Amino acid sequence: MVRLSNNLVGILNIITLLLSIPIIGGGMWLSHQANTECERFLDRPVIALGVFILLVSIAGLIGSCCRVSWLLWVYLLVMFLLIVLLICFTIFAFVVTNKGAGEVLSERGYKEYRFGDYSHWLQKRVNGNWNRIRSCLVDSRICQRLLDDNNTPVEDFYRKHLSALQSGCCKPSNDCQFQYVNPTNWTQTPTSTMRNPDCSAWSNDQNVLCYNCEACKAGLLDNIKSDWKKVAIINTVFLVFLIIVYSVGCCAFRNNREDNNGWKRYP
Known part of the structure; x- marks a missing residue:
């Protein structure tokens, strides 16, 4: 019987996988519709973000639902690094936008x-x-x-x-x-x-x-300050979501190891 944590990881990764599709589509649309340097500068990072989310979601989905422990381990490692990077960026964003006002x-x-x-x-x-x-x-x-x-x-x-x-x-x-x-x-x-x-x-x-x-x-700079503060607030909410997913993923990884050990003891 598939355990609850594995199901939750699978469901959450299906959601993020579906979200990555419009992100990639939006980046491709920007690359075709770009009329200014700003728009041309934005399309590649957007596409890269969408592809990254897509690959991580697939890894988490296969690792949890198909009980592939090594793939789930890679997924958790990437999630951990992402959480650390987001924490650093959020703190940095608040620091550099603390000065300046009209x-x-x-x-x-x-x-x-x-x-x-x-x-x-x-x-x-x-x-x-x-x-x-x-x-x-x-x-x-x-x-x-x-x-x-x-x-x-x-x-x-x-x-x-x-x-x-x-x-x-x-x-x-x-x-x-x-x-x-x-x-x-x-x-x-x-x-x-x-x-x-x-x-x-x-x-x-x-x-x-x-x-x-x-x-x-x-x-x-005032525009950047305003935008970065909004991004930092969104990142804080997203971080809570990622930490929850990471915790559930750790439970799923432990379940996979226990089941694999059980299969080895009872061939």
Whole structure:
């Protein structure tokens, strides 16, 4: 009679096996639909993750249902390493996203972002890959919604809620004191200050805007910080699930060994 733990491992691995199919399909879809560097960068990791989950699920399924002890042992080893890696990544994600936040401005509906406020590790990664990231941001047309609102009065624009990327990349810093023409067109005035290096980096060219600004990099880091925190929370829930599966798998492995030893004693 197949024991309960073996059945549970089999059922859980059938679920994860079925989940791996849409993950692989999504990665293949991204590879065909990719129009930007960001999308092309994402497709391979997604496919690799799906294939990994598929292979681990098959190993766990065969090892538990067919009572193949060595395969179940490999499955448990991989699960253990995965749990350790997820714990390390979750702790790391919380640490590197602990610093940095948008600056609230008086009489403004949006915040401004300072690159130096964020984790030094994230700053180095963004600086080292900025040319590719910048190309991706331009291709994604994140400022297009602001371009559609060319007739927005200045008072309405100042009250407008902008995303971190729009605030950092699509308009000049508030320090510059440029005169508003439209959401993506600003002119220097006699009172403008150039103490902030982002002021000289600003251009009304729609393909340049503030994509070369430190504020644009800071807006990206704020997005990364928000996304990584969400991932860390999801990882925590997933870790609980993996630990439960791993514990049940250990019981199934012990059952397999006991049954194999019993068969050896009673041929």
